[in-house]
Amino acid sequence: CAESKKCRPFTVIVEGNIGCGKTTFLDYFKKYTNICILSEPIELWRNCKGHNLLGHMYSDPKNWSFTFQSYVQLTMLQHHTLPTNFPVKLMERSIYSARYCFVEKMKRDGLLSKPSATVIDEWFQWLIQNTPINVDLVVYLRSSPEIVHERIKKRNRSEEMAVPLEYLEQLHHLHEEWLYYKTLYHCPAPVLTIDANLDISSIAEEYEKCEPHILNKLPLRTSV
Numbered sequence: 001c002a003e004s005k006k007c008r009p010f011t012v013i014v015e016g017n018i019g020c021g022k023t024t025f026l027d028y029f030k031k032y033t034n035i036c037i038l039s040e041p042i043e044l045w046r047n048c049k050g051h052n053l054l055g056h057m058y059s060d061p062k063n064w065s066f067t068f069q070s071y072v073q074l075t076m077l078q079h080h081t082l083p084t085n086f087p088v089k090l091m092e093r094s095i096y097s098a099r100y101c102f103v104e105k106m107k108r109d110g111l112l113s114k115p116s117a118t119v120i121d122e123w124f125q126w127l128i129q130n131t132p133i134n135v136d137l138v139v140y141l142r143s144s145p146e147i148v149h150e151r152i153k154k155r156n157r158s159e160e161m162a163v164p165l166e167y168l169e170q171l172h173h174l175h176e177e178w179l180y181y182k183t184l185y186h187c188p189a190p191v192l193t194i195d196a197n198l199d200i201s202s203i204a205e206e207y208e209k210c211e212p213h214i215l216n217k218l219p220l221r222t223s224v
């Protein structure tokens with residue numbers, strides 16, 4: 001049914017700070033055979049025709065943020081527009097968090113020059129108006145910077161080892177402005193917030209809470 005316009009998949013984007021548990025969340029839904037699950041293409045970011053753009057970005061952000069975020073925007077667009085016959089598409093992050101959280105932060109920190117931030121935004125604005133990027137639900141894994149900082153250290157992804165708490169705090173505030181207080185940019189769909197600080201042993205019941213919404217079995221009550 002990917003060909004015919006009318007039955008595009010119910011699309012859910014999973015958003016949250018680095019280390020908040022997005023991969024764990026996606027893994028929980030792998031038990032369903034009819035969900036198209038798209039993890040963040042981090043291996044592409046680490047190896048774009050042999051270039052580790054993620055590594056460059058973390059080691060020299062002033063010189064590489066534009067290149068990295070430009071490629072992130074492309075890979076996210078590829079996920080948004082990937083045809084699927086499954087009724088549900090579950091994506092890790094999106095073209096929206098790329099622009100409203102990460103590019104925003106690099107812009108505010110001066111890691112992206114004004115001309116570079118403008119060019120990325122020109123692409124972003126055109127893309128969301130002219131390409132079939134339809135998001136039906138946002139799952140916000142809401143976490144505290146201190147907790148995700150500990151998790152990142154334990155996970156010890158090489159490029160992230162030097163990520164300071166302060167970076168995570170700013171990224172957290174951008175997610176809060178965008179998805180919780182909704183004072184930053186427009187939100188593409190209703191938001192279901194999950195307490196991502198819960199320990200992995202007790203988080204499953206939090207996931208169960210949103211299962212019916214992700215499977216598009218229940219309309220989301222706005223008060224959720």
Ligand SMILES: Cc1cc2cn([C@H]3C[C@H](O)[C@@H](CO)O3)c(=O)nc2[nH]1
Pocket residue numbers: 018040042054072076093094095097098099102160
């Ligand atoms: C959409 C989007 C995801 C994303 C991830 N990242 C970084 C944060 C993590 O260290 C790593 C994997 O999420 O990439 C980024 O700098 N910019 C991004 N933009």
